[in-house]
Amino acid sequence: MATYSYPIDEDWTHEEITAVIHFLNLVEEANESGTDKENFLNGYKNFKTVVKSIGEEKRIGREFEAASGYSIYRTLQQAKAATAKRFKL
Numbered sequence: 001m002a003t004y005s006y007p008i009d010e011d012w013t014h015e016e017i018t019a020v021i022h023f024l025n026l027v028e029e030a031n032e033s034g035t036d037k038e039n040f041l042n043g044y045k046n047f048k049t050v051v052k053s054i055g056e057e058k059r060i061g062r063e064f065e066a067a068s069g070y071s072i073y074r075t076l077q078q079a080k081a082a083t084a085k086r087f088k089l
Contacts, residue, residue, distance in 0.1 A: 007063035016050040023047035024064055024072075030079065031070045034088030040079045 006024055008017055023043040029035040051057050061072040078089050 004067040006067075007060045012050060019046045019050050020060075024068075027064070027070050027072055027075045028068065030075050030087060031089045034086050037079055037082050037085055037087050040075075040087075044076060044079075 006021055008020065012020070023046065026035055026040050026043040030040060048057075051060060057072070065071050075089060078087055
């Protein structure tokens, strides 16, 4: 996993920041080495408790993709379509 800044909102609590970073780490893992589908989808569910609006999710997705090269949207679509327990982009 590369080193770069994550799109974080300064108003989030420590727990919210942890949930968002955990999910973004799962996106990286899915793109680099593969990850467990159920774990990824649970991470997304926790992410959505923090990032409730679609607009905010898209903004974070654009910022994250610009920094990492990994798309939250494409990774999530792959996870939802995956039939195996693990998936990789």
